[in-house]
Amino acid sequence: MLPKGKSPIFTMTRCRTKPEKRLLVTGATGFIGSHLAGALAEAGHSVFLLIRALNAEGTTAYDRWNRIADWLGLSPAARARIKVFVGNLDDPDLNLSLDDARFLKANTEEIVHAAGSTSFSEKKRNEIFQTNLIGLKNILSFVDRGICRRIHAISTAYVGEGTQTPCRECIFPAHGFFNPYEESKHQAEILLREFCNRNGLRLSIYRPSVVYGNSLTGRTFRFNALYHPVRSIAYLRDLFKKDLLENGGKQARKMGISLDSTTQTLHMPIRFQKRQGTGVNLIPIDYCTDAILELMNVPEKDLIFHIVNTQNTPLTDLVSFAGRFLKVSGMGVDGVSAQRAQQDPTPGALDHLFLRYMEAYQPYIEDTRIFDDSRAARTLSPAGIRCPKFSYAIFEKCMTYAVESNWGRTLGL
Ligand SMILES: NC(=O)c1ccc[n+]([C@@H]2O[C@H](COP(=O)([O-])OP(=O)(O)OC[C@H]3O[C@@H](n4cnc5c(N)ncnc54)[C@H](OP(=O)(O)O)[C@@H]3O)[C@@H](O)[C@H]2O)c1
Structure with a gap:
């Protein structure tokens, strides 16, 4: 049963039964990472979360995750499959205790890297690169010493180059970026590919466009972008x-x-x-989560997928x-x-x-980029996973939730 007043966050009908995996998820207190972690646990996988010890308000990693799990409305069975590890990507050893580091190296089969800085600010350039590049290097060197054979990384559709429309599902040469965020995510993709090629790891890169709340319920806990x-x-x-x-x-x-x-x-x-x-490319978190979960089963290595809307708004x-x-x-x-x-x-x-x-x-x-998602569509279309057209009905649902929650202030997260 979901807590009163909450709505189901996942369209569980879409989760197929696959062999259980043991995955480490970073960024689980964030918008995309929390949904991925919850959906993976609901689908039967064992999920380890790397969460920073305290946030700015002094709330512990465990409390933060528990509040998010409540907000997501996770089932008791899914909650039992999730284990929180206190760590920080800024530290070369992820600041894990010796026991935790030993456990994660011996048990993590796949990593879902959803931690990142999403600031666009030039003033925060160092901080953005610290998280998106140095943080990534740290997790990769940690992985290198364990049994992990596959990495799933969340990048952004906006690493693509505006003059090359449609932007394809491939790595782009460096070009003029709008902000240090795009630049750092582009460099992160290159680093991921070099590392995985060198070490024989399978790599999947998922590139969402602009993610908003749940298209069915309007729920979200991030109130940026749209x-x-x-x-x-x-x-x-x-x-x-x-x-x-x-x-x-x-x-x-x-x-x-x-x-x-x-x-x-x-x-x-x-x-x-x-x-x-050309308008704004908007995707709801339910589509983003369903799509990534489905694409995580694609067996080939070294793939890039656009998680986008075929219609810009x-x-x-x-x-x-x-x-x-x-x-x-x-x-x-x-x-x-x-x-x-x-x-x-x-x-x-x-x-x-x-x-x-x-x-x-x-x-x-003023963005002119449009995105080709033919590789992702080859898997998502037959599975019936489609991005909804962004309509007034969806907008109204999302903004009503935003206003009712006072733009997140009353959510207690
Ligand atoms: N949201 C979008 O519209 C969108 C679109 C395309 C791509 N993406 C990509 O998706 C990923 C997730 O985005 P999001 O919107 O979910 O971001 P978010 O809500 O801001 O979450 C970021 C997450 O990263 C964690 N993190 C940051 N620095 C860390 C560190 N040093 N050690 C451990 N954890 C750290 C944060 O932990 P704390 O809670 O402790 O800060 C948080 O859990 C990012 O890589 C972003 O580039 C997002």
Whole structure:
């Protein structure tokens, strides 16, 4: 039985019976890693988790995992198949106790590496490379001394090069990256391939695009990417509504903002400027989890799989979904030509304000990359695992969960 008010996180009908494996999962307190760890245990595998001793709030590895297992609604049988190990990727020996290190080396048959830094910030370049590259080196050298013969690594579809569309399921030469995150993930793929080739290990690299909550329930515990602009608009809406209702509305009126008192719709004319771009490639966590679990059974070695949506969601749809959900009118997308943008590069004060919140994501609004997923589809289509088209119904479910959980603050994770 799931705890009251919780919904099943996994579509267990899709889990086929395979021989039980013993797997080490990194990043299990993270969004993707937690779902993978839970789904692997539900599918009957023994799962070892490498979790840092304490988080910033001082919560222990065991408590953090237990809270996540509750949130996931894991069955008692699955919980019993999971064992937490306290460790840190920053340390060459993973900071494991001697006994734990001995146990993991002797028992880990496969590794699922889902730990990583997902920051895009240039200011955090060192930290990003420390986790995504040095952390990876540390886990690989640990693996080298044990019985592990296979590595499953979570990369990103955005290692692909924009000019080479569609981006194929192969390793790309280095190119101009949008941020240190993409660059570090690209270098991590090269390191993984060299290491696995040299040591005769089987390697599968999974490249999800942008992952959002569960498409059936709207549940998530990460509120970045898709959620970030919606949250920023909601914040500005509340700020200007307050200004209009409680402080005379001088600031709001200066920016062309007004409130329809009958419908309570705020007119907030934010323009998203876009010179190019194919829309945003969005996949739900349920598809991401089901797809990776299925692809983990593909026997060949050295494979790369795109876990993507065959249809990008146009920016105009996202802006209209956000307006409808948040009761904000006047937002729109300007298809500004490069020439016009050069003549008039200064957006209005409101656009500037919004751009401040959106800086890290702006390159993705104009992203031209589309992804070829023919290798992944060869396995996923016959298994009936398909990515849903991103609709308003899904958007509404996800954002309702986000608002009801106060953007994660009330989840207690
Ligand atoms: N989310 C997406 O939309 C998306 C899309 C494409 C690819 N990816 C890739 O998928 C992977 C997981 O992403 P996510 O969204 O699940 O990220 P996340 O929620 O931020 O989780 C990151 C995980 O990595 C762990 N970690 C970080 N540094 C560590 C260290 N030094 N030692 C041990 N554990 C460490 C974190 O542990 P703590 O809890 O202790 O911090 C956390 O469990 C990343 O490699 C990312 O590049 C994500």
